[in-house]
Amino acid sequence: MSVAVASFLVARAAAPRPRVRRLGLDGGRLDAALAGGLALAGCHELYGPAATAFGLMLVLASPRAGPILWISDGRGEDGRLYGAGISELGGDPARLWLVAAGGVVPMLRAAAEAQACPALAAVVLESHGEARAIDLTVTRRLQLAAAAHGVFTLLLRGGPPRPSAALTRWQALPAPARLLAAGAPGPPRLAITLARQRGGPADINQLLEWNRDRHRFVAAGQSAGQIVPIGVAFARRPLLHPPPHSGAGAAAAAQRAPDRNSFAA
């Protein structure tokens, strides 16, 4: 009996703990509200004019190597993904596998197949228009599959947000970049709003600037050396401002940098 208990305890101790890996975003109040960062084993919903850019940056910042499956339900009005631009954003376009599913239902079926494949770095679903078919049930299924297989899943909504069971929902808007010499626009900046979070605080705005060389976000106020007052924040809670180099983001970037092109080999 005692041997059985002991072996059970040993087995418990040896079993890998279900580690929730998280992706640090701003090293500040967003990460604090997200309990350390964006859960990588989950489904997140993005909308707004800069949703594509934010989605691309998130998958490029995520530490997993391997291809990114970009499943689209059709052709949008905003042109095609441009390899040279993704390369300039710091990503390796060869990692991007594009699937033109040709409809919402084939897109969801393809996503279900893809989410069961742990060799992928991320699965991105890009829907255009209102896409009523992507409802509570569908998003719940996406979220469950993402959690079960640990595949980072992003749902880009072309239309307005609808009820969903995704872990978080984000609004991504473009924001004026800081100006470089001769008035040239600097690195891309996005005004991000955490619009919803299951079981956590929401309605948090943050200006994020993308650092393509390190594959990570920097809270815009910090990178420019000034605190930018942005929208609503938590009045009751003290704001956390650790230095930008701490947190999972830096580790993720350091880990990822040599990984570039590793899958292409």
Next chain:
Amino acid sequence: MLVASDRGRQIIRAANAAALAEGLTPGLALADARAAVPDVAVAAFDPDGDAACLEWLARGATRWSPLVRACPPHGLMIDITGCAHLFGGEASLVADAVTRLGRLGFSAQPALAATPAAAMALARFGGERVGDLPLAALSDLESVQTALRRAGLKQVGDVARLPRAALASRFGEALVAALDQLQEAAPQPLDALLPAAPVVVQRRFAQPVASHEAVRAALEKLLLAANVKLTALGQGGRRFALALYRADGHVAELALDTAAPQRDPAVLLRLFDERIAALNDPLDPGFGYDLLRLAVPDTAPLAETQLGLDGGALAETQLTALVDRLAARLGRGRLKRLARADSHIPEQASFELPLGSDEEQWPLPEVGEPPGRPIRLFDPPQPIEVMAEVPDGPPRRFRWRARVHDVMAHEGPERIAAQWWRRKDGAGLTRDYWRVEDAEGRRYWLFRHGLYERETAAPRWYLHGLFA
């Protein structure tokens, strides 16, 4: 009888045996035919429909041999070299063909011969031996036939006995060529309707099978048989073509492409399941299939050993399996990757290629610079109206999609010359690209098409891409 309009008159184009017996031959006017036989049945002549029907019959005839050719207007040529023993000999193959065609309502005139031309001639003119064929089998031209007859020749055999050189000088090369084609001297290869495949397995059913389960079980057996053959060859298939022959002559065809060479029956069966589930018009077995054939036209070496299940190989296997499943469901053409081309013309520098083609290295961007290329590209570029302070200066304000955008920050121009070396006149307009940001913080890639005054008096502006 089939009739067609010819200069306002209804002319008989084809007639069946009963009509021919009444003396109603093609070329006769319908009015004259009606005068002779008042109750004659008439239908419209439809050459396109006939050709399509013949093509359909040819596909069905691949059950006997992969080498089938439709010979319009009403011939089917089947090369049964090496196939007859599968059907119990040449005679029973011919009998099978005539029975099947009869069941479909076609009357057939079969002929077997050593060359295609001889078979066709025997089928047309009847008879057993090539030598007994009439002179019409050698040439359609009445003048040639008359000349041959005047020379005392009555049959093909008589002509064949004469020296070729004399024949050629008197009656022309065409006659000698026709003679050679009838006599095996000049082989006339048939184009294969089915591609030649290194591995072909098939299954025949005495009773046609119609249920999905039975077809699936048969497919599984075919895949097992193909696996055995492929293993013996040390190969895996990259393409699997399944043909389902319905008892009524229809053929349903399904093809499957795999990303990596494959021969595992379980995996392939699952891929076929997905392929069948994704069909737009589901398989209709009708009265059942009586022949299933699986061909593997495209193979590649596949080692006997299992892949080691260490990290890299495992990920590779999982990804290959995923790509195969998605391709079976959606079609291989829907899986793309971003490929790079050595071109300085932006819309040609990046394009989409099928997944699985060789990957090329993308250049690393310069450290510390903002992105110089947009993440989305409009192809073709969208025309916009632009206001600039000076005609060759930066844009100040532009109108796109019925909205006015004020330019708050800009960088440029980045001058990209046209590909003058590709054009005969050496012309083509230079583009001046600007990276601009509007008041809302959206970043756009604009260009002015043509250098002001040097290339054009009124350069047009285009929006080419959207930045992050």
